[in-house]
Amino acid sequence: FISLPTIDKINKLRAKGLRVTLVTGARTTTMLKRIPTLPLVDALVCESGSCILYPETGRDGETYWGADLEWRERIRSVVGDQKEPLPPPEKRQGALWDLYRRLLEQGMRADALGYTASFRVIPRD
Numbered sequence: 001f002i003s004l005p006t007i008d009k010i011n012k013l014r015a016k017g018l019r020v021t022l023v024t025g026a027r028t029t030t031m032l033k034r035i036p037t038l039p040l041v042d043a044l045v046c047e048s049g050s051c052i053l054y055p056e057t058g059r060d061g062e063t064y065w066g067a068d069l070e071w072r073e074r075i076r077s078v079v080g081d082q083k084e085p086l087p088p089p090e091k092r093q094g095a096l097w098d099l100y101r102r103l104l105e106q107g108m109r110a111d112a113l114g115y116t117a118s119f120r121v122i123p124r125d
Contacts (some may be wrong), residue, residue, distance in 0.1 A: 007038075
């Protein structure tokens, strides 16, 4: 949720030529669905920093969001290859997914649905 006064402030900052980045812990898949309701920003950082997206204008004049491929490459050893379609979390490569599997083996519950390079641990009841 972004309040209307915040959206107004973002638009005023951008009108002055300042760059604005929206940073969130939300899943990339969730943020891509929310983009039509968000103000235009210069970058979108999802999953607490593991996915960085930049707006790009397509040939049709529409705005599309492309991943920062250099950043993806820098974190590949930790999160594995983020190319779509992603395999199930249990089969992903990288230190993050090794931890994910260890937590599951220890009886923990974790949610990776819709995440490309992060997951959340679900507290026990």
